[in-house]
Amino acid sequence: MRKNRFMKKDNIFPITIEELEELLNSKFENNPDLTISKFEKQGKKAMIFFIAYQVEGNMVEEYLYAPFLEKDIEWNNSTIMNEIPLSRAKTVQSLNDILTDLLIGGVFVYIEGEDSVIAYLISKKEKRSLQQSETESVVLGPKIGFTESMITNLNIVRWTIRSKDLVLERFLVGEREPREVRIIYLKSLANEADVNTMKQRINELEIDVVDDSSVLMQYIEDSSSTIFPLFMTTQLPDRFSYSINRGRIGVLVENSPTALIAPTTFFSFFESTEDLYMRWNIGSFLRALRFLSFILSTIMTPLYVAAVMFHYEIIPTPLLINLGQSRAGVPFTPLIEALVLELMIELLRESGARLPTKVGQTIGIVGGVVVGTAAVEAGITSNVLIIFVALSALASFTAPNYWMGTTARVIRFPMIILGGYLGMLGLAFGLCFLVIHLLKLNSLGRPYLSPLYPLRLQDFNKVFFRLPTEFENKRFKSYRPKNLIRYSREKAKKKKDIDE
Incomplete structure (x- = not known):
């Protein structure tokens, strides 16, 4: 009954701390970076939650946690907003707004029994300027490239794919020098068998250290004897997000500026995101x-x-x-x-x-x-x-x-x-x-030769040529996405003037 109540209306407050924690974990697929802290004082319960790599950790500790716990203030929304006057503070009632703001560096404070949460936007600032990719040159479209920082790369991915459906699963690979590996996909699109295959191959690795994503690719690809690349490598977040939104799976490795994309075909290596902008x-x-x-x-x-x-x-x-x-x-x-x-x-x-x-x-x-x-x-x-x-x-x-x-x-x-x-x-x-x-x-x-073998004529316009946008309403069937339809073809054909 409780889940039905959450689904029927977007304003879920007031609810208990435990209910909110359960709801957030279910929405973010138990994401390990979703930080939840629970407190209790004078019979009142409170919870502070945010995504770790999206916010400035020192600022949260100094300007939010410290005054919230040390000041002798009554725990309610109006008092807290007056006593902790961080910039861009607001109250939020909509669950969708909470999930959206979490993805862009929001820090939330919920007092049990209140009809809304307090939201502070404390986005993480990059430590160094981002640069263009050295190995992939583009004329049109975004030119920013990944860096060696996993936190920075995750931040970039979250900025380019602003979906609460995005899953970022964390693994540690390497027995002597463990390194963080992230599998990234959209839960409503990526084929479950492909996701499980990728997880299995990474989990079964028994190696000392993974030096780079290109090294990881050689361990987990289907054949090590071929000269042809079986996984796509890219330093462009633009190409990475394009592939994720088509139902494919991305992999990021700590200390590597190169991302992996799978599954892939022989013909996808001749595609460029610039084709979409032309x-x-x-x-x-x-x-x-x-x-x-x-x-x-x-x-x-x-x-x-x-x-x-x-x-x-x-x-x-x-x-x-x-x-x-x-x-x-x-x-x-x-x-x-x-x-x-x-x-x-x-x-x-x-x-x-x-x-x-x-x-x-x-x-x-x-x-x-x-x-x-x-x-x-x-x-x-x-x-x-x-x-x-x-x-x-x-x-x-x-x-x-x-x-x-x-x-x-x-x-x-x-x-x-x-x-x-x-x-x-x-x-x-x-x-x-x-x-x-x-x-x-x-x-x-x-x-690897799909859609030429096995033959799928309906995928030819995704590989060998492009069609006008109203005819590209379906995703690449060869990748077996859960949802094949991108948008309604009938609605795309309609052209309306501004006065209609």
Whole structure:
């Protein structure tokens, strides 16, 4: 009967301290960060509650707890508000208002028998300024990045996902040096089987220490032998909240600025939150361009090697003449020529990434021009191959995710070798092997090539292209969210003028 009373009306006061504590714990899924302190004086009971990482702890202790317990004042709302004049104080009767204010740094005082609670907004201020992500660059949308502080990251998540339905489950991983790990999801959306799988994998870890979220990913992903990333990594809270709101599960690790997202698919690594901020047709074009770039990055240089060594007939005659002239002074076979040039590009890229930013940019641009020009003049390589290698390198950089771009560059080397020894037959064998390998992969138990396999045509507009907003009223079915509908399609189609 008590639960029915809470559900029927939003104003639940007056109730007992025990009832309020039970209600708050049920609403926040027994969140360990929900701090509840109970007191009793002269037959009256009181309770102070707040979310620990959302408020300034020292300020709460000094300006609220101390005067509340030490001053000889009568415990009622009017007296407490007069004697403890913290800024932005107010009384709240609505349960929804209480839950909302808790998420943004509210501290509440409830005196048993009163018809409202006293609310103080004592939000936590960040210790240092937040910075842009170093590994994920965006043109449109929020640019703030996660930091190494778990408290800061949780604060950011709460600010970006202001829902009382958000669950942040806490785990300690590491026997020698325990570190805090948080599993974050929306209870009304995330698939329960996926949540339980993630909890089980983290609970069963028996390791000394988790150095970073990327290390944790290697321990809990479905396959450790594949070169393809099975969990999404991101430093952008914007991308993190986007995934959580689509029914996926996020993981934060203490002392790591990178968050994990699961389950994921192969195609989700080519999505960008910028696609949402653009017109649907432009976003679709850019997404298709990224898919094409990945394919070109993988097969462009191997295709050149296979054609020059085995299949002259597929090269147009004018181009074949120019190609023969450019390779006239090259002493190496196309296979060795391509491998050496690809290795030089990788050395330049890696050295540029490890050097300070300004020096690294100079090394990447000047070094590429100087080395390429010198290689052609020395007769080590041909002009045509430099164009192919440069285009392959540029294509690999279009992937929004660093891991997938690196995967494309690594795959290119065995494909070059197959093309150099077996020609087009070798390329066909390599591509078939990749497809079969991708078909066998799973991410948190979900098919990695979904919605292509198993085939779900209704999810194609979530992966390969975008549609106008009135047609995107459903969530990605392949993730099996509890609630598939985002909004009413009929209402979205209606356009009303301001005077209607």
